Amino acid sequence: MRLLASTDFALRILMLLASRPLGVPVSVEMLARELGGLSRHHLHKIVQDLNGLGITRTMRGTSGGVLLAMAPAEIRLGHVIMQLEQEQAMAECFRPDAAGCTLLPGCRLRGALSGAQKHFYEHLDGYTLADVAVGEREAK
Amino acid sequence: MRLLASTDFALRILMLLASRPLGVPVSVEMLARELGGLSRHHLHKIVQDLNGLGITRTMRGTSGGVLLAMAPAEIRLGHVIMQLEQEQAMAECFRPDAAGCTLLPGCRLRGALSGAQKHFYEHLDGYTLADVAVGEREAK
Numbered sequence: 001m002r003l004l005a006s007t008d009f010a011l012r013i014l015m016l017l018a019s020r021p022l023g024v025p026v027s028v029e030m031l032a033r034e035l036g037g038l039s040r041h042h043l044h045k046i047v048q049d050l051n052g053l054g055i056t057r058t059m060r061g062t063s064g065g066v067l068l069a070m071a072p073a074e075i076r077l078g079h080v081i082m083q084l085e086q087e088q089a090m091a092e093c094f095r096p097d098a099a100g101c102t103l104l105p106g107c108r109l110r111g112a113l114s115g116a117q118k119h120f121y122e123h124l125d126g127y128t129l130a131d132v133a134v135g136e137r138e139a140k
Numbered sequence: 141m142r143l144l145a146s147t148d149f150a151l152r153i154l155m156l157l158a159s160r161p162l163g164v165p166v167s168v169e170m171l172a173r174e175l176g177g178l179s180r181h182h183l184h185k186i187v188q189d190l191n192g193l194g195i196t197r198t199m200r201g202t203s204g205g206v207l208l209a210m211a212p213a214e215i216r217l218g219h220v221i222m223q224l225e226q227e228q229a230m231a232e233c234f235r236p237d238a239a240g241c242t243l244l245p246g247c248r249l250r251g252a253l254s255g256a257q258k259h260f261y262e263h264l265d266g267y268t269l270a271d272v273a274v275g276e277r278e279a280k
Contacts, residue, residue: 109217134247
């Protein structure tokens with residue numbers, strides 16, 4: 001089981017933002033550096049997705065950058081990951097057309113997998129971004 | 141969140157095998173056809189993995205093929221999927237070296253994700269292959 005690389009990076013962006021005082025934007029350059037050389041194109045796309053979900057927002061200008069649009073304690077991990085992964089099919093039978101599987105009409109696996117996915121997200125909803133933020137960076 | 145394509149196919153192979161009388165092998169040709177043209181190379185690799193886990197076995201000869209090595213009711217889905225996905229890192233921090241993430245020393249996300257993964261597999265362990273086998277093929 002794996003998350004999208006973009007979800008992985010989105011979570012790290014959120015953790016970095018949560019380690020900063022609320023309201024202070026982080027430049028895209030700093031994020032790119034902290035994320036080990038993620039391309040600016042990829043980074044922009046991920047920030048756009050997070051902005052679209054209302055979790056982050058972007059401030060323009062020389063001292064601009066990305067910042068959280070909500071308090072870390074209000075950002076539930078399960079909900080964030082579920083939204084970031086919503087177009088990701090866990091298996092062939094989760095695709096909207098699912099034309100690639102001949103077992104589908106009688107398949108009961110999908111229900112079992114769906115239930116497991118629900119438990120996965122429910123567990124993560126027990127954590128907020130504040131719970132997993134990188135504490136030792138708060139003073140920087 | 142997604143499973144490996146090979147896990148997806150492995151589950152379908154198990155469902156097809158479970159729909160046959162125990163002890164009757166299914167030819168690789170028939171499996172390839174049912175799996176919508178999965179390449180024989182890929183199919184062989186997956187069957188080899190399932191054989192390695194002791195879930196299936198291969199009978200040689202003209203009437204040979206692949207068959208379950210255990211009763212469907214003894215094959216727990218969570219356990220099977222966990223074994224098939226054991227080398228798959230859910231996120232960068234799950235890799236053995238995890239060199240790609242600079243947040244690691246202070247990261248608390250990994251624990252949250254691990255717990256969620258545990259709940260995912262535990263839910264699936266509530267199902268056996270017998271529970272999800274494709275019933276209507278049993279008479280064929």
